[in-house]
Amino acid sequence: MSTSQKFSLELFPPRTPEGAAKLPATLKQLAATGPEFFSVTYGALGSDQNGTYETLMTVVRETGVEAAPHLTCIGSTRMHIAALLNQYRDAGVKRIVALRGDLPATAYSPAAPGEFHFANELVAFIRESHGDHFRIEVAAYPEMHPQADNISADFAHFKRKVEAGADAAITQLFYNADAYFSFRERCVKAGISAAIVPGIMPITGYQNILRFTANCGADLPRWIRLRLEELQDDKPALLDFGTEVVARLCETLIKGGVPSLHFYTINQADPTLRLCSALGIGRR
Numbered sequence: 073m074s075t076s077q078k079f080s081l082e083l084f085p086p087r088t089p090e091g092a093a094k095l096p097a098t099l100k101q102l103a104a105t106g107p108e109f110f111s112v113t114y115g116a117l118g119s120d121q122n123g124t125y126e127t128l129m130t131v132v133r134e135t136g137v138e139a140a141p142h143l144t145c146i147g148s149t150r151m152h153i154a155a156l157l158n159q160y161r162d163a164g165v166k167r168i169v170a171l172r173g174d175l176p177a178t179a180y181s182p183a184a185p186g187e188f189h190f191a192n193e194l195v196a197f198i199r200e201s202h203g204d205h206f207r208i209e210v211a212a213y214p215e216m217h218p219q220a221d222n223i224s225a226d227f228a229h230f231k232r233k234v235e236a237g238a239d240a241a242i243t244q245l246f247y248n249a250d251a252y253f254s255f256r257e258r259c260v261k262a263g264i265s266a267a268i269v270p271g272i273m274p275i276t277g278y279q280n281i282l283r284f285t286a287n288c289g290a291d292l293p294r295w296i297r298l299r300l301e302e303l304q305d306d307k308p309a310l311l312d313f314g315t316e317v318v319a320r321l322c323e324t325l326i327k328g329g330v331p332s333l334h335f336y337t338i339n340q341a342d343p344t345l346r347l348c349s350a351l352g353i354g355r356r
């Protein structure tokens with residue numbers, strides 16, 4: 073495998089003082105592999121939305137690597153988003169991951185007129201207000217977004233996000249390379265030239281991978297689920313198996329010519345470092 077393979081790493085704002093204290097050391101280990109950029113989630117997994125900016129600043133301070141905030145628009149106002157965009161621009165940010173965000177679990181009241189409902193509106197707003205200053209990444213769902221009416225409607229909505237001005241897309245996690253290749257082929261046929269970067273979730277536990285895949289509607293192949301179930305009480309063996317499965321997925325994707333890989337680190341260095349080492353990618 074080529075060491076020149078590009079990749080990026082995703083973090084979330086730490087939710088506990090212990091998590092915050094651990095972050096600089098984790099960042100140093102991850103930065104040493106030479107990622108293209110770090111991205112920092114916004115409001116995901118119940119995290120504090122203000123934490124994104126702080127984590128972003130920690131990344132820049134501790135590593136000097138480019139950092140990209142995720143920005144979600146659901147339930148927000150143009151004024152609030154405009155203020156955040158200005159804050160990021162002033163801080164030197166050049167890249168944004170633009171998302172709708174998950175609908176709140178509590179009773180949701182539709183946003184008032186003039187506010188945002190879908191990610192394509194956020195992309196258009198960023199382009200209107202900041203021209204080409206930001207590189208804009210959006211989310212893509214090779215196995216369909218779980219709330220979509222059907223896979224073709226979801227694809228049509230994805231196309232609208234790109235037409236609104238997205239430069240690239242990062243996919244939801246998946247364990248079936250064909251889902252990615254089929255999605256990419258559909259993009260080519262539809263004249264979409266934006267880079268489609270696979271989102272890679274390392275496998276580090278049986279219960280958490282069942283939860284992650286169920287939440288986002290990704291297929292966990294039966295043979296993987298059965299092996300993980302069998303190995304769930306033998307952590308070292310489960311980690312070996314998980315690394316082997318995900319490294320094989322990445323190898324297939326790299327051979328298929330992916331522009332980059334985006335690793336969901338879950339704020340841990342080891343799972344991503346194990347994958348980089350198995351793949352022979354990144355600085356060592």
Ligand code: FAD
Pocket residue numbers: 112113114115116117142143144169170171172173174175189190191192210211212217218219220221225226227229230233242243244245271
């Ligand atoms: P959209 O592209 O707006 O799509 C949402 C749904 O609406 C889809 O079902 C789509 O088919 C449908 N749709 C889109 N446009 C229209 C339209 N015009 N009319 C009717 N239906 C439409 N969540 C967070 O809260 N914080 C994060 O930091 C975060 N980071 C993420 C990073 C990645 C790489 C990915 C893949 C997901 C991330 N998410 C995050 C989760 C994401 O917010 C959810 O999946 C969310 O439910 C959809 O966001 P989206 O930007 O894909 O929405």
